[in-house]
Structure formats: C-alpha cells, structure tokens
Amino acid sequence: MGLRERKKTETRAALAAAALRLALEKGVDDVRVDEIAEAANVSPRTYNNYFPSREHAIVAGITATRALQVVEALRDRPSDEPLADSIIAAFAEQYREPPTEALALITSTPALREAYLDSVSSMEPPIAEMIAERLGKDLRGAEVLAAAVSAAARIAVQRWVDVRPSGLVVVQAASVEDHLREAIGHLAPALR
Template sequence: MALREAALRLALERGPENVRVSDIADAAGVSPRTYNNYYSSREQAIIAAVTAEREQRIIAAILSQPESTSISEAVINAIVEQYTDPGEHVSDVMLMVMNNPTLRSSYADSIAPLGRSLAEALSRRVAGMDPLTADVLAASIGAAARVAIEDWLTSVATRTLSTGFVVPAGSLPDRLRTALTALRPALEDAERRARSASAPTPALKGLT
C-alpha cells in the first residue's frame, strides 16, 4: 500500500516519466529490491494505486445483488458500476493515465487479475456451476472488459493527439456494458444448466 500510494503521489507531482523506482522506494521507506518484490515497473505501482481494491468491490457487488437478479445482470452491473464515466470532468489521475501510453496499457491490463476470484464468485452465486465453466466465463469476462477499456482509452488518445487536449470519447460504462452483453447468452446458459443439475429429482410414484 505504501509503495502504490507513493508511486501515485510522485507521478502526479512530477509526471510519471520523471519518477524512478528508486524514488518510489525512498518515499515508501524501503529498498529498490523490496520494491521489485511487489511491482515490476513504476507504471504497475501507479496503476495499482488507481485500481486499489477494485477486484474485491466487484466480487462483493456480484455476491450482494438480489437472488432474483440473473448472473449475467449481476456481473454486468458489478463491473460497470466500478468505472466512473468522466464525462465533462476528467480527474487529474485519469488525465495522467490517458496521456501516457504505458499507463494506458497498464490500466487496460489491470482487469486481467479478476480470473480466479471472479470464477469463485460465479460458483458461489450459482450453486452447482461446473468449476471449468466458471473459469472459462471468468476469463471471457476479463477479456471483454479489457477490450472495452482499450477501445475507450484508444479513442481518448486519438482525439488527444489530433486536438492537443484530452477529449472524453463517449462513455466507458456504455462500452463495458456493450462488450459484456455479448457474453449474456453464455452466462445465462451456464446458470440454467447449473440450476437444472442441482434441482432435486422428483420422487417416483406408483412403484409397487
């Protein structure tokens, strides 16, 4: 936590290109070797601060939605609500991310670690879901979210290069919802099969 917070603070103060790993380590009171035990680059630490605890919030949101909510809606709602549409007001942090190609890439990559935790959440949400199915769905959800994020960041970057200013390019939540909706049939089919497999077998009648 100290490393990621120091990385973000220094990046905002100096610009990410002017921050060295040794600077972050010094600010956190550890050695560069210790830093490398946690992060492989300055960009990774910066983005870790931007996305801190997002994975846990997504999982909690999936599991906390009403039982009447389908698994597809639970997943889509949980992921979309974790991303704020900057609209007309882009924060200093997101301006920094948008203007730095390496940070943009690291930000897009940050969705990938959902994998195992998301698969476990799917299995908890839908009793009887096959573990392999849960793993495949979790990987697909992560890939869809990454595609949406990369598309949004690329659109912002393209407009920035052409105008000299960061111009919001549509809604990130809308892009995420569109990308994740493509997986709705697979999620609903997996839920239907799991519910069917875990349903009690009707008692046989008329046996003598």
C-alpha cells in the same frame, strides 16, 4: 487477515499510492524506483518484492482497489438477478465518476496501458469464483468466463474514455454502463 498479511497489503498500497502520486506530479518517465520506495518508507529491495516495474506500481493503486470493489459489488447483488446484469452493475459502479486524472494518465501512456492490462487479470480469480458459485459451473469453465468478462470490461472502458493521439481525453456521451452493457451483452448467453 493476520498481522503479516495486513502489513504486506499496507506496504503494497503505500507503494502504489506513492508511485501514482509521483507519476501525476512528475510524469511517468521521471519517476524512479528509489523515489517510490523512499516515499513509501521502504527500501528499493522491498519495492522489488512487490512490483516488477514502476508501471505496475503506478497502475496498482487503481486496479487493486477496483478489483476488490467489483468483487464486493458482485457479492452484494441479488442472487436471483441475471449474472450478466450483476456483472454490468458491479463494474459500472466503479466508473460512476468521470475519468480521473490517474485513469487518463494510464489510458494515454502505452507502458501504463500494458501494465494496466496485466494487472486487470487480478480481478479474474475472484470473479471466476463468483461465476462458478452463481451458475453452478466448475471453476475451469468459470475462469474462462471471468477472463472474457475482464476483457469485455476493459474494452468498454476504452470505448468510454477515448484518448486521442494528442493526449486529449474525451469521455464519450454514452455512459460507461451503456458500453458495459454492449460489451458484456456478447457474453450474456454464456452467463446464463
């Protein structure tokens, strides 16, 4: 990665971290774009080059990091392991710890949930490449499978972290891996 790309990545990460920190401190509705930009030492105009909304900035701190970690974990899995098992293990690795306050905030705030779902799609292209490589499929077919994997992982996490209407976050007794195994299990035939 060149200097320019590294600076862009650092700016995006600084904005996302500032947005999430401010949302946890003040509440989502009380965070303004100019505050996020100031906390990251950039102008509001620069902020607008990176995120379409404050909700997208808030969730980016979690999803961007997680996407990279899932792809790296997939790359590190044994090539002879069934792909469905590799995917389950790679995603489960990212949710080993109990849900954080940030994940609870995202899952309990409708606007953040919507932005989270938007940003989760950023995981799909690198996962599609891995699927195409591992299964010897064309990229078009792998993109469909990657979208299905992303949706299954999202549903598994929603089942694991149950957010009640009162805002109470209840972590289910079954592990996130159990939920992932069940959700991604429906895709196992296509991932062979």
